[in-house]
Amino acid sequence: MEIFGIPSQALFGQLLIGLINGSFYALLSLGLAVIFGLLNIINFSHGAQYMMGAFVAYLALQWFGLNYWLALVISPLVVGAIGMAIERSMLVRLYKLDHLYGLLLTFGLALIIQGLFRNAYGASGMPYAVPEVFTGAIDLGFMFLPKYRAWVIVSSMFVCFSTWFVIERTKLGAYLRAATENPSMVQAFGINVPRMITLTYGFGVGLAALAGVMAAPIYQVSPMMGADIIIVVFAVVVIGGMGSIMGSILSGFGLGLIEGLTKVVYPEASNTVIFVIMAIVLLIKPAGLFGTEK
Amino acid sequence: MNHAVSDSQDMRHQWLVFGLMFAFFAIAPYFIYPVFLMKVMCFALFACAFNLLLGFGGLLSFGHAMFFGTAGYAAAHAAKVWGLTPELSVLFSMLCATLLAWVVGLLAIRRQGIYFAMITLALSQMVYFVYLQTPFTGGEDGIQGVPQGHLFGLIDLSNSSAMYMFVLGVFLIGFALVWRIVHSPFGQVLKAIRENEQRALSLGYDTDRFKLIAFVLSGLVAGMAGGTKALVFQLASLTDVHWSMSGEVVLMTLVGGLGTLFGPVVGAAVIVTMQNYLAQLGSWVTVVQGLIFVVCVMLFRKGVIGEIASLIRKPL
Numbered sequence: 001m002e003i004f005g006i007p008s009q010a011l012f013g014q015l016l017i018g019l020i021n022g023s024f025y026a027l028l029s030l031g032l033a034v035i036f037g038l039l040n041i042i043n044f045s046h047g048a049q050y051m052m053g054a055f056v057a058y059l060a061l062q063w064f065g066l067n068y069w070l071a072l073v074i075s076p077l078v079v080g081a082i083g084m085a086i087e088r089s090m091l092v093r094l095y096k097l098d099h100l101y102g103l104l105l106t107f108g109l110a111l112i113i114q115g116l117f118r119n120a121y122g123a124s125g126m127p128y129a130v131p132e133v134f135t136g137a138i139d140l141g142f143m144f145l146p147k148y149r150a151w152v153i154v155s156s157m158f159v160c161f162s163t164w165f166v167i168e169r170t171k172l173g174a175y176l177r178a179a180t181e182n183p184s185m186v187q188a189f190g191i192n193v194p195r196m197i198t199l200t201y202g203f204g205v206g207l208a209a210l211a212g213v214m215a216a217p218i219y220q221v222s223p224m225m226g227a228d229i230i231i232v233v234f235a236v237v238v239i240g241g242m243g244s245i246m247g248s249i250l251s252g253f254g255l256g257l258i259e260g261l262t263k264v265v266y267p268e269a270s271n272t273v274i275f276v277i278m279a280i281v282l283l284i285k286p287a288g289l290f291g292t293e294k
Numbered sequence: 295m296n297h298a299v300s301d302s303q304d305m306r307h308q309w310l311v312f313g314l315m316f317a318f319f320a321i322a323p324y325f326i327y328p329v330f331l332m333k334v335m336c337f338a339l340f341a342c343a344f345n346l347l348l349g350f351g352g353l354l355s356f357g358h359a360m361f362f363g364t365a366g367y368a369a370a371h372a373a374k375v376w377g378l379t380p381e382l383s384v385l386f387s388m389l390c391a392t393l394l395a396w397v398v399g400l401l402a403i404r405r406q407g408i409y410f411a412m413i414t415l416a417l418s419q420m421v422y423f424v425y426l427q428t429p430f431t432g433g434e435d436g437i438q439g440v441p442q443g444h445l446f447g448l449i450d451l452s453n454s455s456a457m458y459m460f461v462l463g464v465f466l467i468g469f470a471l472v473w474r475i476v477h478s479p480f481g482q483v484l485k486a487i488r489e490n491e492q493r494a495l496s497l498g499y500d501t502d503r504f505k506l507i508a509f510v511l512s513g514l515v516a517g518m519a520g521g522t523k524a525l526v527f528q529l530a531s532l533t534d535v536h537w538s539m540s541g542e543v544v545l546m547t548l549v550g551g552l553g554t555l556f557g558p559v560v561g562a563a564v565i566v567t568m569q570n571y572l573a574q575l576g577s578w579v580t581v582v583q584g585l586i587f588v589v590c591v592m593l594f595r596k597g598v599i600g601e602i603a604s605l606i607r608k609p610l
Binding site: 275 | 412
């Protein structure tokens with residue numbers, strides 16, 4: 001069977017990979033957007049924290065024999081806690097300065113983290129086994145869908161939309177949105193804004209770590225796994241506009257799909273297509289597809 | 295009037311330091327390995343270009359390696375394939391970097407602050423992938439064995455002292471250009487935009503145009519540095535386009551002192567020296583660089599020259 005002269009097997013295969021990549025783009029850009037909303041900094045160490053998430057899962061298995069499901073819970077907690085320690089000890093001192101310093105600090109932290117892991121584990125990747133429940137594939141008639149990949153897509157969508165729900169539809173989210181608009185006013189109403197900022201950073205970092213655990217069985221666990229993906233995620237964030245939670249989710253999945261499609265149609269451009277789209281969006285709608293001009 | 299007096303005094307101090315710097319680079323090759331010094335000068339010029347944008351214009355470009363690396367490829371291609379003389383190769387590389395900066399600048403200035411940094415980083419990553427795939431760059435190997443050629447068709451630059459004088463000349467011209475820009479009326483407007491863009495806009499300055507011109511000028515000087523470096527090391531490679539190079543130039547400027555004239559030169563010297571000593575330690579270099587970033591941002595935001603300048607209360 002062929003669609004537009006492309007074997008359907010290849011087309012659906014690449015679209016699936018695109019959707020998988022899109023899941024990670026969405027999870028990561030969501031974390032960036034949540035952090036940016038309240039802290040007004042771009043968390044450059046997001047990629048390193050995604051890598052740490054995968055490593056915590058890998059090491060938990062190696063050292064303590066903890067399985068994938070436990071890692072899925074423990075890793076975001078551990079990495080999130082490290083993130084909160086970083087926020088309390090360092091980022092908190094930079095809020096009064098130009099926002100660029102937050103970017104530079106987190107860039108430096110990313111270099112440290114990635115360098116340390118590379119010293120300890122080398123540059124090559126380490127395999128992480130797919131959990132037993134998800135070995136094998138489902139026959140959909142037009143293609144085989146590996147069970148683990150289906151799980152990643154479904155669960156990341158679930159995480160993304162529940163985050164959206166919490167922020168946009170609950171009281172806790174209302175506090176968060178209010179603090180984004182006017183922190184001193186929210187503080188005057190008796191809400192501990194500094195603690196909220198710390199927890200928000202921890203949550204954003206935890207999302208990155210969660211993405212890392214989910215990525216471990218698909219890509220290999222390697223110290224530089226977050227270094228390049230984070231640049232793509234920055235482009236996704238520019239395209240979607242960081243003001244909107246739903247925007248970053250939709251553009252994450254959407255751009256993953258477009259990237260997958262490009263791999264079938266014109267493979268040479270698959271590395272650059274997202275950046276090209278970013279350039280076009282900047283020309284047409286500088287604030288981003290879902291963003292509003294401030 | 296008082297202001298004018300202190301301004302000319304400031305200029306006198308800067309001339310003094312400029313003289314000291316010139317004297318250092320003129321005498322240093324008798325004591326220090328010249329190739330190392332040439333590397334320092336190339337990176338110093340690159341950092342000066344970056345500082346023109348961030349230190350004086352307040353625009354953080356996280357993709358400046360694309361101009362540095364593009365110029366490297368352009369100079370290497372011009373010298374090796376077309377057989378152009380060194381000065382023409384460097385001029386051609388500057389032209390390429392300038393054109394790229396113009397295109398990137400048009401896109402990047404449409405967003406501000408943190409978005410500006412992300413857009414420049416993303417576009418430089420795109421440029422990196424393009425160079426990885428196009429045949430003329432030689433992919434992972436880069437363009438190797440670039441001939442150093444004869445300056446103006448006369449002076450043989452494979453002679454290392456002639457090459458040193460050439461690099462010193464390029465460095466001084468580039469530095470003087472940045473210096474002139476900073477003290478020009480254009481530079482003053484740029485500083486006004488850095489301090490308060492809204493106010494500059496309300497005073498009738500077309501801030502986007504000023505930012506674009508600053509971006510293009512910065513790309514031009516970065517290209518000058520990149521093209522020269524390709525001739526010195528006879529190599530143009532992907533390393534010079536990679537995002538880690540963009541990070542390094544940020545670090546050099548930060549260590550030396552943001553928004554100071556001589557800071558980037560000192561910062562480049564510090565970082566290149568550190569890389570030389572730590573080269574055998576492999577990825578520890580990255581860790582040390584990261585640590586310097588963190589220390590600078592947390593405790594040492596003025597940088598070396600910035601601290602000295604505030605100590606003697608003179609802009610350097």
